[in-house]
Amino acid sequence: MKWNRYLLGGFGLVILVALWQAGALLLAQNMSLANLLAPAPAFDNLGHLLSDGQLWPHIGASLKRVFVGLFFALLIGVPVGFMVGLSSKAEQASSPAFQFLRMISPLSWMPVVVMLFGIGDAPIYFLLAFAAVWPIMLNTASGVKNINRQWLELGRSLSATKKEMLFKIMLPAVTGDILNGLRLAIGIVWVVLVPCEMLGVNEGLGYFILDTRDRLAYSELMAAIVLIGLIGWALDSGARKLGQWWRHS
Structure with a gap:
């Protein structure tokens, strides 16, 4: 069953590359530069850029x-999520403002x-944090509201302190929800990152894409796009596996 899933996934990727190649061929009929956008030169340049070390500083800067x-x-998101989840008044007061900002x-x-x-990096950090905070906060709040009340009653019956209630009962109970929010946040942040790295920085994958455009190095540009997809896929897979590990631990 597992191998079938991998085979089907691989087949889907083959179809995607075939459609990519077909699109490049169609564009090349009217624009010869479109040949540089095809899969073969993109993968070839990706290999060269990684092997000669040109891309690693950009990858490191983006991941940082x-x-x-x-x-x-x-x-920010986890404490605020707890506050909203624990207090109906806080939720009612903050919900309109949060929904407005989230949109x-x-x-x-x-x-x-x-x-x-x-x-520099400061505005990028702000924009990425702003993009990521909403799924983390909302998932945390949802998890807090759905905590099994029997667990809370058990903690109170054992005279647990507020600190013990928070760190030994509530936080473990909502960690799965926080990880779900983190996975959603990673997807959003990775999409927002590239345009953010066009804010005057001199390294990062977004900067590298601008640089390849200015140099008319379109095969390198496509290689960077492929790399962005691969890294984003790896980050999402890592977050998903972390969530699965937590649920089964």
């Missing part, structure tokens, strides 16, 4: 920004954060 953004999103694209804040923080 992602992890810092997620760290701040967790630092604003993080990228629309780009001119504001550049004005406030200047160019």
